[in-house]
Amino acid sequence: MNTPSSRSPRKAKGQGAERREEILAAALKLFTEFGLYAVSTRQIAQAVGISQPTLYAYFPTKDDIGRELHGRAFALLAQSLAAGDRGPIVSPECLMEMLRIYVDFGLKHPEMYRIAFMSESVQIKAWWKPQDLTLSPETQSTYGVLHRELADLQARGLTVDVDPSALTQSVWASMHGLVSLLIAKPGFPWVERELLISSHLKLMARGVWRG
Amino acid sequence: MNTPSSRSPRKAKGQGAERREEILAAALKLFTEFGLYAVSTRQIAQAVGISQPTLYAYFPTKDDIGRELHGRAFALLAQSLAAGDRGPIVSPECLMEMLRIYVDFGLKHPEMYRIAFMSESVQIKAWWKPQDLTLSPETQSTYGVLHRELADLQARGLTVDVDPSALTQSVWASMHGLVSLLIAKPGFPWVERELLISSHLKLMARGVWRG
DNA sequence: TCCGTGACCGATCAATGATAAGTGATCAGT
DNA sequence: ACTGATCACTTATCATTGATCGGTCACGGA
Numbered sequence: 001m002n003t004p005s006s007r008s009p010r011k012a013k014g015q016g017a018e019r020r021e022e023i024l025a026a027a028l029k030l031f032t033e034f035g036l037y038a039v040s041t042r043q044i045a046q047a048v049g050i051s052q053p054t055l056y057a058y059f060p061t062k063d064d065i066g067r068e069l070h071g072r073a074f075a076l077l078a079q080s081l082a083a084g085d086r087g088p089i090v091s092p093e094c095l096m097e098m099l100r101i102y103v104d105f106g107l108k109h110p111e112m113y114r115i116a117f118m119s120e121s122v123q124i125k126a127w128w129k130p131q132d133l134t135l136s137p138e139t140q141s142t143y144g145v146l147h148r149e150l151a152d153l154q155a156r157g158l159t160v161d162v163d164p165s166a167l168t169q170s171v172w173a174s175m176h177g178l179v180s181l182l183i184a185k186p187g188f189p190w191v192e193r194e195l196l197i198s199s200h201l202k203l204m205a206r207g208v209w210r211g
Numbered sequence: 212m213n214t215p216s217s218r219s220p221r222k223a224k225g226q227g228a229e230r231r232e233e234i235l236a237a238a239l240k241l242f243t244e245f246g247l248y249a250v251s252t253r254q255i256a257q258a259v260g261i262s263q264p265t266l267y268a269y270f271p272t273k274d275d276i277g278r279e280l281h282g283r284a285f286a287l288l289a290q291s292l293a294a295g296d297r298g299p300i301v302s303p304e305c306l307m308e309m310l311r312i313y314v315d316f317g318l319k320h321p322e323m324y325r326i327a328f329m330s331e332s333v334q335i336k337a338w339w340k341p342q343d344l345t346l347s348p349e350t351q352s353t354y355g356v357l358h359r360e361l362a363d364l365q366a367r368g369l370t371v372d373v374d375p376s377a378l379t380q381s382v383w384a385s386m387h388g389l390v391s392l393l394i395a396k397p398g399f400p401w402v403e404r405e406l407l408i409s410s411h412l413k414l415m416a417r418g419v420w421r422g
Numbered sequence: 423t424c425c426g427t428g429a430c431c432g433a434t435c436a437a438t439g440a441t442a443a444g445t446g447a448t449c450a451g452t
Numbered sequence: 453a454c455t456g457a458t459c460a461c462t463t464a465t466c467a468t469t470g471a472t473c474g475g476t477c478a479c480g481g482a
Contacts, residue, residue: 160417172388451454
């Protein structure tokens with residue numbers, strides 16, 4: 001009413017798909033810097049250059065923005081792991097190399113990793129309820145890559161003799177622990193990062209490898 | 212005004228210290244079930260049986276309630292670890308026993324562990340800023356127990372030859388990874404829990420122990 | 423009896439996530 | 453050229469949130 005010309009209808013833009021991407025990009029940036037719950041929908045809208053209700057034309061809920069980012073982070077991680085797959089693991093070094101991809105992903109995209117594995121609300125609403133015990137496709141592929149390699153490794157008799165699923169979950173948990181703590185507690189007096197990572201990988205390889 | 216007698220001044224209660232405890236207990240329960248950000252101050256107040264503004268007579272901020280619980284969780288974990296200290300570690304089984312205390316604590320008090328290591332907002336406000344690089348006394352003691360044991364173990368030449376601090380952080384990260392994932396993702400198709408834990412501990416012990 | 427202190431409450435604030443209703447540009451069909 | 457539908461977007465508004473304000477009530481010492 002008062003300033004009808006203040007509108008900026010984003011002329012000549014394609015469909016709504018690009019707007020969606022703009023929103024996701026802005027949200028990811030803000031979530032990363034300030035945390036999911038410290039960012040308001042109005043801040044996101046302002047960063048994109050639109051009004052706050054417009055967000056709801058693209059996402060039914062604020063949490064859905066987080067969830068979408070969550071899914072994408074998973075997919076990107078799985079993709080990184082798959083891309084780094086060098087075929088069958090034949091040596092401890094080979095195993096360490098694969099695990100390092102996981103670490104590198106987390107440290108290179110802390111915002112992604114945070115949203116994928118360390119975000120609170122999204123997790124509680126998505127996972128806390130014991131109703132759906134199925135894995136999302138993204139989780140499947142991420143976890144699947146690791147499981148396949150380790151199961152194969154064990155089938156060839158190169159690992160310690162424990163259940164391959166248990167081994168996979170154990171290794172995954174260890175890697176996740178390292179990455180999440182490094183991301184979550186930058187103020188902690190960690191030893192030099194490369195030293196920490198390499199010794200962690202060595203620890204894993206020693207634990208997994210037979211003999 | 213309308214129902215002045217509806218007040219319940221909690222007669223004959225001691226000082227305010229007990230009220231504080233009631234608030235903390237109620238908040239812990241609610242935070243655990245619904246998550247830090249899904250719980251409102253009014254819900255906490257109602258659970259305690261007081262009005263919402265009264266909370267602010269005991270805590271300056273909602274986040275301060277979370278922070279207090281956070282500190283207590285840390286303290287309790289450190290206490291558990293210290294209580295389980297059986298003196299010098301002389302065998303891999305001995306090491307595994309100590310690490311199991313950590314796991315047991317997390318799984319026995321998931322609400323505590325969640326608040327101590329997996330809470331988001333409190334962490335961001337408390338740790339994200341790189342200003343204070345000092346460790347809180349609680350963290351000191353928790354981390355310290357593990358570090359002391361492993362450093363001692365290495366001094367006696369029983370571990371692999373890596374920096375003892377790196378080893379400690381690596382082991383801690385691995386344990387944290389397992390506990391936090393078990394807590395955060397109950398819907399994940401984990402292998403039988405005891406199997407997972409014991410194989411995880413074996414993995415650790417194998418990785419740490421020399422030879 | 424009076425007064426002060428401390429625990430507590432209702433009313434209210436600004437900000438939040440979300441909804442409703444409306445505005446104006448664009449485009450197909452006549 | 454006119455019309456009507458549609459789309460992207462807006463302002464106005466809602467209930468709820470964390471937090472503040474001033475006041476009220478009971479009780480204990482003078």
